[in-house]
Amino acid sequence: MRFLMKYRAVISLILCTSLLAGCWDREEINDIAFVIGIAVDKEGKDYRSSLQIALPGQSGASGSEGGGGGTSGDKPWFILSNTARTLRGTSLEGQKSLSRRIYYAHRRTILIGEALAREGVAPMLDLFTRYPLNRLSALPVVTRGEAHKVIDTDAPIEKFPSEMVRELCFLNTRNPRSLKTFIDSILDEGVDPFLPIASVSDNVPQDWKGAVTNIKLDGLAIFKKDKLVGMMDKAPADALILAMGEANEPEVMIKAPRGEGDLFIKLNENNSSLHPKIVNGKVSVTIRLYAKGVIVDNESDYGDRREKEILNLNEAVHRKIKEDIEEGVELVQHKFKADILGIGRSIHRQLPKEWDKIKDRWEFLYPEVQVTVEPHVIIENVGIVNKPIGVVEEDIIHD
Numbered sequence: 001m002r003f004l005m006k007y008r009a010v011i012s013l014i015l016c017t018s019l020l021a022g023c024w025d026r027e028e029i030n031d032i033a034f035v036i037g038i039a040v041d042k043e044g045k046d047y048r049s050s051l052q053i054a055l056p057g058q059s060g061a062s063g064s065e066g067g068g069g070g071t072s073g074d075k076p077w078f079i080l081s082n083t084a085r086t087l088r089g090t091s092l093e094g095q096k097s098l099s100r101r102i103y104y105a106h107r108r109t110i111l112i113g114e115a116l117a118r119e120g121v122a123p124m125l126d127l128f129t130r131y132p133l134n135r136l137s138a139l140p141v142v143t144r145g146e147a148h149k150v151i152d153t154d155a156p157i158e159k160f161p162s163e164m165v166r167e168l169c170f171l172n173t174r175n176p177r178s179l180k181t182f183i184d185s186i187l188d189e190g191v192d193p194f195l196p197i198a199s200v201s202d203n204v205p206q207d208w209k210g211a212v213t214n215i216k217l218d219g220l221a222i223f224k225k226d227k228l229v230g231m232m233d234k235a236p237a238d239a240l241i242l243a244m245g246e247a248n249e250p251e252v253m254i255k256a257p258r259g260e261g262d263l264f265i266k267l268n269e270n271n272s273s274l275h276p277k278i279v280n281g282k283v284s285v286t287i288r289l290y291a292k293g294v295i296v297d298n299e300s301d302y303g304d305r306r307e308k309e310i311l312n313l314n315e316a317v318h319r320k321i322k323e324d325i326e327e328g329v330e331l332v333q334h335k336f337k338a339d340i341l342g343i344g345r346s347i348h349r350q351l352p353k354e355w356d357k358i359k360d361r362w363e364f365l366y367p368e369v370q371v372t373v374e375p376h377v378i379i380e381n382v383g384i385v386n387k388p389i390g391v392v393e394e395d396i397i398h399d
Contacts, residue, residue: 029056033100036077037162039147040124041113043083047124049090050081050148051102052162076159079152087127105133109162110140110179111198113147117221117228125183125226136180139169142221142228144199153200154212161215165198168217172196173246186226189359190344193223197231222336230336232328239324240332243287243373244341245272251296254320257312261300265317265379267291274346278354284370285343289321291375295382314379321375329371339366 039050058076082093095102110128112121128134143150155161169176177195185193197219204211220237222230232240241247252265270291277284295313303309332338339345344362348355358365 027101031100032103033098035102035104035107036160037109037111037151037165038107039111039113039143039151040087040116041146041148042116042119046083046085047087047090047116048081048083048148049087049094050079050151051094052077052151052160053080053098053102054106054160079148081148087124103133104131105135107135108138109165110138111147111151111162111165112140112142112195114143114145114228114231116147117142117223120227122186122226125179125186128179129183134179136178136183138179139166139176140179140182140195141165141169141198141217142195142231144197144218144231150198150200150215153215155215156203156212164215168198168215169196170248172217172248173241174248175246186223188345190339190346190348190355190362191342192225192338192340194338194340195221195223197221220340222332222338222340224336224338229338232331232336236324236328236331239321240328240341242267242270242321243272243289243325243328245270245289252293252317252320252324254313254316256300256302257309257316259301261298261302263295263300263302263313264297265293265313265377266296267293267377274341274343276343276347276350278347278351278358282370283347283358283365283368284372285346286372286374287325287341289325289373289375289377291377293317293377293379295379298382310379310382314377317377317379318375321377322373325373325375326371329373333367333369333371337363337367343369343371 034054034056035051036054037052039052041048041050055074055076055078058074080094080098082090082097084090084093091102112124116124128138129136150165151161153161155164158164158167166176173196175181182193182195185191196217198215199218201214201216202211203214218234220232220240221228222232238247238250242250247267247270250267250270252267253262254265255262270289272287272289275286275288277286329341332340339362344355344359344366348359
């Protein structure tokens, strides 16, 4: 009886194996072209897509040139660039000249050329979200000028220029704008989208031997719905990112309260909140910023070890942050007329009944909104030393 049960179990297992599909749909790595990043431009009526495709065989750790390449000294990537009347058409054209199947699941950055962004990115977004292999966690970035020039830089510190763009986004903001976040802000009420700006830079002066091109983030691209309406320089852009509570350990430079020179305060912790109010049809909002800082550099002759001096430094930091944020708010309110801070969204969430009354007129009301900035910064310590190093006590100015 026991033998019969074992016999039946063995027969059952053999029959079950006939139902297994095996690896009938497997694909070898050598048959796939891994797209690491993409740059999309508009040239007249045509789209240009430039795919940055990884070359696994060139991805050694030493002997690199250009993009951090392999042992042969070649780059570990190459650019496949094509034009077509549609963005999907550029991919089909590219596949004709590639012996491996284009595979998009590893793409983590999307560079959008300035001309395309100004025309509107809605048609492009449909392709990037409809196809299952596209990641909604990919980071879209607008470039100054043509995007294919940025993705084809040397960027020697990373293996791929597109990966350097991604790392820069995480260094500058705590929660970089993903494709999903960008689309949500296009469709959401009371907020306008924005994206970081990337551009080509030189790592050393051009006349130096061995100069190569690099990538930097230098501002914010401001959108109204899906169209780029303007580009904000880095200084006011950083202030607005701080006002959103998204800054990643920013540093604030202030003038010494007395004497000459500057001090740098690093904000290790920061967060913010919006508090809207509507009185007699007049909309106002208060931006409350909370942060903790530490003095990382004192290039002045001002003392910083006494209680009154720390309080004066706190007040100087408050003034500087308030001025910087107000400058940024002035730009987005009156020059770009775009609500990237989400003031309308804060009204929608906190005062839903009032929002229903004004949402149809928000585009006209927004530039007239009175914005008040209330920074609350605490300098927790002054670093390792208690006075400006290299300055004798007789020359230090105290309060």
